[in-house]
Amino acid sequence: MTVTLADVAARAQVSPATVSRVLNGNYPVAAGTRERVLRAVDELDYVLNGPASSLAASASDLVGILVNDIADPFFGIMAGAVQSEIGPGGRAGGERLAVVCNTGGSPERELTYLTLLQRQRADAVVITGGAIEDAEHMNALAAKMERLTDAGTRVVLCGRPPAPDTGAVALTFDNRGGGRRLTEHLLGLGHRAIGYIAGPEERTTTRHRLEGHRAALAAAGLPDGETVHGPYDRSSGYDAALELLRRDPSLTAIVAANDSVALGACAALRDAGRRIPDDVSVAGFDDLPFSIDTVPALTTVRLPLYEAGARAGRIAMSREKEPPGGVATVHGELMVRGSTAAPRG
Amino acid sequence: MTVTLADVAARAQVSPATVSRVLNGNYPVAAGTRERVLRAVDELDYVLNGPASSLAASASDLVGILVNDIADPFFGIMAGAVQSEIGPGGRAGGERLAVVCNTGGSPERELTYLTLLQRQRADAVVITGGAIEDAEHMNALAAKMERLTDAGTRVVLCGRPPAPDTGAVALTFDNRGGGRRLTEHLLGLGHRAIGYIAGPEERTTTRHRLEGHRAALAAAGLPDGETVHGPYDRSSGYDAALELLRRDPSLTAIVAANDSVALGACAALRDAGRRIPDDVSVAGFDDLPFSIDTVPALTTVRLPLYEAGARAGRIAMSREKEPPGGVATVHGELMVRGSTAAPRG
DNA sequence: TTGAGCGTAGAAAGCGCTTGCTATGAGGTT
DNA sequence: AACCTCATAGCAAGCGCTTTCTACGCTCAA
Structure with missing residues (x-):
């Protein structure tokens, strides 16, 4: 039914071992023989049996x-x-x-x-x-x-x-460093009331980015700001932004765990009648392809x-x-x- | 070195066949035996050899x-x-x-x-x-x-x-139908000069969406509009939008092959000083998650x-x-x- | 001429698992 | 008590390939 190495070998009038060697190319085979084998492979439409091969060689691709x-x-x-x-x-x-x-x-x-x-x-x-x-x-x-x-x-x-x-x-x-530089940028602009939309808890990425953010605040002598956790997606950003606004209507900046979250936050801010960046600044993380095309374009940390x-x-x-x-x-x-x-x- | 079925069998004092049957659960095995086998599997940290299993069963997962x-x-x-x-x-x-x-x-x-x-x-x-x-x-x-x-x-x-x-x-x-309805929407709004940014040539998706677009134009008695082809990404959309604008500075709408392309087109239009949708309307295709958050939100065809x-x-x-x-x-x-x-x- | 050396090919022993068939008891029947 | 049935378990034959070891010419040097 299905073509095996042996079939190819028979057709090429060589032993299975030779066919295997032609296919793997890790052992000298005379040019003529090789050609005959390859022709047979082609004619029979032979496809190596991966499991068999992996088993015998105890290695897979x-x-x-x-x-x-x-x-x-x-x-x-x-x-x-x-x-x-x-x-x-x-x-x-x-x-x-x-x-x-x-x-x-x-x-x-x-x-x-x-x-x-x-x-x-x-x-x-x-x-x-x-x-x-x-x-x-x-x-x-x-x-x-x-x-x-x-x-x-x-x-x-x-x-x-x-x-x-x-x-x-x-x-x-370097999520920590990136998070820190991002918040330093905001602090440098004069922001003091900065909300943070974090990713899901218990994730290293979430923690490190947040730690960087807080390190920047601490270095500036500021306490931790409001923080909301949620998944790394736009709707989480949307909800979290509204929540932050509720907790502190006077905040002037929001840092999001990543760009998708930032995008959702922007939508929420607009829906709440806040202009970006006039009323509230927003920053993301990752610099995904769409981030340069948002309106306004998103300040973020580009990860290669x-x-x-x-x-x-x-x-x-x-x-x-x-x-x-x-x-x-x-x-x-x-x-x-x-x-x-x-x-x- | 690595643990095999036989090792598990030895430890559980059964034959390899029995171990296999416990693991595959497709043959009756007495509860006590099964338990002994499972314990052995656990104790030895046994992991099935996939290739061997696939070879023997001539099936894979x-x-x-x-x-x-x-x-x-x-x-x-x-x-x-x-x-x-x-x-x-x-x-x-x-x-x-x-x-x-x-x-x-x-x-x-x-x-x-x-x-x-x-x-x-x-x-x-x-x-x-x-x-x-x-x-x-x-x-x-x-x-x-x-x-x-x-x-x-x-x-x-x-x-x-x-x-x-x-x-x-x-x-x-139904790319054709979607493309058609999208353009019908634009025609219904009164647009007559509509540029089209298509995907790469020779792709069914590209062709069908474009055909739908042109079918709508034809049904309205209009000739094909300007069309530019390019990859399905934002920078292609950016370049193509500028090109369309160059060819016909008076166009009032651009239909893009998909949302990413539309996003790039929006950026180009803004950079060219055109307001969306006041000066030029833009539409995409697919309704990717970010499309609802663009500014303005993108008219598109949602694919489930x-x-x-x-x-x-x-x-x-x-x-x-x-x-x-x-x-x-x-x-x-x-x-x-x-x-x-x-x-x- | 003989033997070493090289290039090439084959024989055959697995790789670790699945599964058809057979063996073994225990329990139930007559 | 002898027999039949099930329910379980083991035996052993592969599954299709890789690879070690061996064999077979040849060529080339001595």
Whole structure:
């Protein structure tokens, strides 16, 4: 029914071993023989049986990429960059199956996907985005990562703090520094009543950005401002902005956990009759593609998502040597645009 | 080194066959035995060898999802919906490895990924987004899909025209109808000079949306308006809008191939000193999440991306019966918002 | 001429799992 | 008491490939 190696071998009048060697190209085969084999492969429309091959070679060409939310361009951009370095058509040339798995931000699903990838004996795994700060989950995750690296699977974290003693390489985003510079910018403009819309609690990204924000306030001798937590999406930003306004109608600036949240906040402010930036300044984080096109354009912290993803991909493929200590920090760049200005009067 | 089924069997004092049956749960095993086996699995931290299992059972738990651009929420939303029906934590409960593959819109990569999935003996494949209308590629693709379905892999197209005689089920988007209604809306407002920013040529999505647009014009007795082609992204929209303005400075409306393009067009119009919608109306397509938050909010055609993706996922899992004839059409809904208005004077 | 050395190909032993078939008892029947 | 039925469990034969080891010519140097 389905064509096997043996069929190809028979057709090319060689042994299965030779066909395998032609296909893998890791053993000398005479040019004529090779050609005969390739012709047979073509004529029979032969497709290698991946499982059989992986079993025999105890290695696969599968690389997994975990993302928290595939519908969010923040992850899409990183995932695309990783794939561009790994998958078909990538610089590597290898025909690897670079696949992205959507955890939806759920710790269990993160672990399940990791197990599934371990089951497939994945070559490498790239985990993108922030982590959940739950002790139990962190332990389970660390244990899993360690088992993966022990089994020879390279694990690279992209946009997540290092996981010590797991063998995983980390490309960490400087969320704290970015958050701090952003708030410093606002303080520099003269804002003193600044509301903060944070991401979901228990996420490293959320915490670090908030810490940076508060560090800037503290450095200026100011207390923490009003803070509201919520998911990383526009409607959360919308609701949170209204809530902040309710708590402190006199606030002159809102810092959002990311650009999508900022976008929702802008909509809420407009609906509440506040002009941006005249009445209230708004700032985001990430600098997603749409952020330059909002009205007014969004002040934000640009994270080099594509570059970081690409680098993570190369490290996963061992085409770039890992950073010293297995950890590198990726910095953001403050992008000052029209959504922030000095507060009135 | 690595723990195998046999190790678990030894520890649980049963045969490997029994362990396998406990793990697969498709054969009666006495409760006590099952428990002993599960304990051993746990104690040894056993993880099934996927390739070996797939080889022996000649079936895998891999489901592939192909997308044209993973950084575009249009695809991210669909992919996420498919995964929600298939992957871990999904309604199916099965621990399937639902993976998304980014073709980047390249025909070769599309084929390569399909081959890679065929190689892994994927359970099912969902292909999202429009197709390339190149005869050679279409044939190759059809042949590949046919071979996949022949081998028992269910193939579902989501947002792509049917592929007759390939065994693939298609959930097609009514791009033509949506495009037509959108332009009818503009005509109804009184616009006569309407520019069109199309997507890349040779894509079904591009062609159908444009055809709908022109059908509306023709029905109103108007000739085709100015048209510019470009990629489906904001900078393409920016450039194209300027080009349209150059060609016809008096145009009163611009229809864009999708929302991202429309966003770029809006930016260009603003930079050119035109007010929206006072001077020029702008419309998009898809109704991505950000579209309601643009200023002014974008008139567009809402496509039920999540619902369509979820349905594609269920069909791929045979949890919903396929539509009659293997083809169903998904309609869009015109969303009239602030970016379109009657032309002045 | 003989033997070493090289380039190339084949034989065959698995890789770790699934599953059809067979074996074994316990419980129920007549 | 002998027999039949189930419910469970084990045996063993693969699944289709990779890879080690061996074999077979040849060429080339001694």
